[in-house]
Amino acid sequence: MLFKEDRTDSGEPVREGLFQYERELRKDQETIDDLRTMRCTDHFLTYISQLLGLLFVENPHMLAQSNSEYRLKDVMRHPDMNAFLRHAAESEVRSLSYKGMRELYRDLKSKFGFRIFEDAGDLNFAVEAVAIRNLLVHNNGVIDSRFAAEVPKYAEDEGERVHHIKVGHIENFFVLAAVGIDKRAREKWGLPVGTLLVPHNCHRFDSLGEIESER
Template sequence: MLELPEDEFWFFEGFRPALSSLSVEPPAFLHEMAFVNLYAAFDGFVSDLLRARLQRHPQMMGGERQLRYEEIFGAPNKEALLERMIEREVRDVMYQALTDVLATFRGRFGMTKLGSSRDAEAQRIALTRNCLLHNAGLVDSRLARVAPERPVGERIVIGHTEMSDACNVLRKLAYEIDRADQGFAAG
């Protein structure tokens, strides 16, 4: 239980209803923040892994990109230019839906050992995170398409169970991605 000196407790009178129930269950927004933070950690892991892979194998960026003269002449050296190209590639890949990111990993980036059994649930987690951040915590049409039991406009409630399930899915998927990346590096 959170303890405050009596004068501070009365100063924060607006928090009294929340304080009285903290010993039972934390406020819902803490689970929502943790859920968003969990996905941010997963997203950061995937971005960092992709960046490291492109640094080791820059030829994987393919030949579709074009550079402007100012980008070439503005770079202090070849390494800096390559880093800019890698950052742009990472940003473009990571901007896609998670299922498309994973498909790109399997196809273009050669992670053929990466299974797809967790894709649908991971995409649902990604869309839930997007709704929490960008849709005032309400289900949007994209989330409703992958989770038909959740109607558009319904308030998303993240509890301990949802948080734990999301953590397990993303942890296992991160492990599988890491193993697929190691398999590529060894092969």
């Protein structure tokens, strides 16, 4: 025998217990993949919000390019200019966060000359991943007309549940994308280096090498 068939105290074969566990795990795999997809996408979106917040705090003059208008009473509500600038930065980040990924890409490119993604294929993949995340959260993963319009390759699957989610690919993509975005943003605006925590914790980080060394 290649494997000794050990038994539990009750006489149940250990291997049979492992097989049963694997069968149950496979049944839950779709749910696990859904959760991983939602979580890693949320982490990336949180990272983008953190980066934008830091950008406006470090470079408050950029708020003038946001097209947001504030009345005098909005300014006077705050004890000093720094408090107002923090408030304005938070408002701007909130406004940008409500945009879709493609619209956010266009907005940052036109206003600040910064491309979140340098490659059109990367942008399209991010748009699809965020759309899948939204579909899982808001429609239990069932493809509707809005999702089909945003991701045309699913147009013929309307009414069915989204399938074949490449969760590992999505996770790796967002980690590497965030590393590249952080590096380019620091070079462009002289932002401070982030923490050395892995990006899954929603913190800014420095480089892929340092991420690997922390694991």
